[in-house]
Amino acid sequence: KNQVEQSPQSLIILEGKNCTLQCNYTVSPFSNLRWYKQDTGRGPVSLTIMTFSENTKSNGRYTATLDADTKQSSLHITASQLSDSASYICVVSASAGGTSYGKLTFGQGTILTVHP
Amino acid sequence: GAGVSQSPSNKVTEKGKDVELRCDPISGHTALYWYRQSLGQGLEFLIYFQGNSAPDKSGLPSDRFSAERTGGSVSTLTIQRTQQEDSAVYLCASSLGWGASSSYEQYFGPGTRLTVT
Numbered sequence: 001k002n003q004v005e006q007s008p009q010s011l012i013i014l015e016g017k018n019c020t021l022q023c024n025y026t027v028s029p030f031s032n033l034r035w036y037k038q039d040t041g042r043g044p045v046s047l048t049i050m051t052f053s054e055n056t057k058s059n060g061r062y063t064a065t066l067d068a069d070t071k072q073s074s075l076h077i078t079a080s081q082l083s084d085s086a087s088y089i090c091v092v093s094a095s096a097g098g099t100s101y102g103k104l105t106f107g108q109g110t111i112l113t114v115h116p
Numbered sequence: 117g118a119g120v121s122q123s124p125s126n127k128v129t130e131k132g133k134d135v136e137l138r139c140d141p142i143s144g145h146t147a148l149y150w151y152r153q154s155l156g157q158g159l160e161f162l163i164y165f166q167g168n169s170a171p172d173k174s175g176l177p178s179d180r181f182s183a184e185r186t187g188g189s190v191s192t193l194t195i196q197r198t199q200q201e202d203s204a205v206y207l208c209a210s211s212l213g214w215g216a217s218s219s220y221e222q223y224f225g226p227g228t229r230l231t232v233t
């Protein structure tokens with residue numbers, strides 16, 4: 001069964017600090033992995049998308065890494081801001097040939113709270 | 117252009133009533149998806165439409181749930197005889213096409229928060 005697990009479930013940090021969120025997945029065959037940011041009361045917004053051959057991708061203060069061998073990804077947030085408070089969701093897509101072709105498997109998300 | 121819009125933003129209904137949730141996708145997007153997000157849970161796939169193809173209904177939790185997409189654009193998700201466990205945020209997303217390619221980025225609407233009392 002395709003699964004995506006994220007840790008920690010929630011995280012509280014002080015403004016200006018860095019943090020790293022983790023994602024482990026069992027989706028197969030793997031196509032790509034996305035990190036989304038979901039503000040309270042809003043729909044998810046894509047931060048990064050990585051394919052099998054990509055190890056790291058940055059979007060401003062967000063840097064995602066991918067280890068396709070261990071099926072792990074991380075999202076690193078640098079110099080956190082109050083506006084970073086949100087749920088961060090790891091999403092994995094299966095590639096053609098699998099029964100879940102194109103379908104996205106969502107993690108439960110990590111709720112990040114940034115305090116001043 | 118405008119993003120994905122959903123209406124209503126909030127819906128409170130009594131157990132046993134039917135509800136209709138609406139989604140307006142981004143113009144030109146041929147693929148449309150419905151998801152459900154229960155409190156503390158990840159997004160759960162419900163149904164997907166791609167062009168004129170038969171929809172993938174594999175995620176619908178029961179026969180009380182149905183969806184249609186008229187004219188390849190607006191979609192309506194209908195829940196009949198609502199139950200308290202149907203309470204959740206219902207998210208709609210659209211994309212240029214269907215597939216695993218990163219080109220087919222899904223853009224999400226703000227969701228409809230459904231509360232069944």
